[in-house]
Amino acid sequence: xxxxxxxxxxxxxxxxxxxxxxxxxxxxxxxxxxxxxxxxxxxxxxxxxxxxxxxxxxxxxxxxxxxxxxxxxxxxxxxxxxxxxxxxxxxxxxxxxxxxxxxxxxxxxx
Amino acid sequence: xxxxxxxxxxxxxxxxxxxxxxxxxxxxxxxxxxxxxxxxxxxxxxxxxxxxxxxxxxxxxxxxxxxxxxxxxxxxxxxxxxxxxxxxxxxxxxxxxxxxxxxxxxxxxxxxxxx
Numbered sequence: 001x002x003x004x005x006x007x008x009x010x011x012x013x014x015x016x017x018x019x020x021x022x023x024x025x026x027x028x029x030x031x032x033x034x035x036x037x038x039x040x041x042x043x044x045x046x047x048x049x050x051x052x053x054x055x056x057x058x059x060x061x062x063x064x065x066x067x068x069x070x071x072x073x074x075x076x077x078x079x080x081x082x083x084x085x086x087x088x089x090x091x092x093x094x095x096x097x098x099x100x101x102x103x104x105x106x107x108x109x110x
Numbered sequence: 111x112x113x114x115x116x117x118x119x120x121x122x123x124x125x126x127x128x129x130x131x132x133x134x135x136x137x138x139x140x141x142x143x144x145x146x147x148x149x150x151x152x153x154x155x156x157x158x159x160x161x162x163x164x165x166x167x168x169x170x171x172x173x174x175x176x177x178x179x180x181x182x183x184x185x186x187x188x189x190x191x192x193x194x195x196x197x198x199x200x201x202x203x204x205x206x207x208x209x210x211x212x213x214x215x216x217x218x219x220x221x222x223x224x225x
Binding site: 031032034036041042043044045046049087089091095096097098100101102103 | 112114116141142144152153154156159201203205207212213214215216217218219221
């Protein structure tokens with residue numbers, strides 16, 4: 001069974017304190033790995049797509065990386081506005097729905 | 111690009127009534143759309159996959175007669191919650207996938223409260 005596991009479940013950082021979120025996956029075949037951000041009461045917002053091991057994507061304070069078994073979302077010098085739940089998802093095959101992890105709730109304290 | 115809208119953003123209804131939620135892809139055509147529900151502080155739960163012009167595929171445990179899905183055009187899918195009960199109260203979110211891409215783009219969600 002295809003599985004996506006995110007850790008930690010929750011993370012509390014001081015403003016400016018860099019850290020990383022982990023997404024490990026066990027799938028029959030990986031067509032793509034996706035990161036989303038979700039704010040309370042809103043739909044997930046697309047951040048990144050990664051297709052192959054070694055690939056990296058950056059956007060402002062966020063950087064996503066991919067290996068053959070896991071992905072990391074690195075947050076550099078976070079600000080309070082980065083507080084949200086970050087979701088990782090994989091596409092296994094064809095036009096099937098993404099398989100989501102349970103997310104990491106990030107809180108950045110000023 | 112890749113904007114998905116939902117309407118309404120919130121709805122309150124009485125037990126026993128039916129509620130329709132619309133999901134539209136505004137700047138792309140989507141042959142496939144997905145419907146999720148989410149309870150407070152929990153992750154997304156896939157309810158069904160909606161394919162334009164064909165019947166929806168429901169996840170195990172989701173009552174297809176209760177949650178009616180229609181994907182009548184390449185930009186519109188609807189979810190109708192029939193004979194709603196308080197336990198159907200939840201946050202419903204749709205997403206759409208542009209042709210040839212793996213990403214799903216999500217709508218803003220609809221908060222349903224059944225009294």
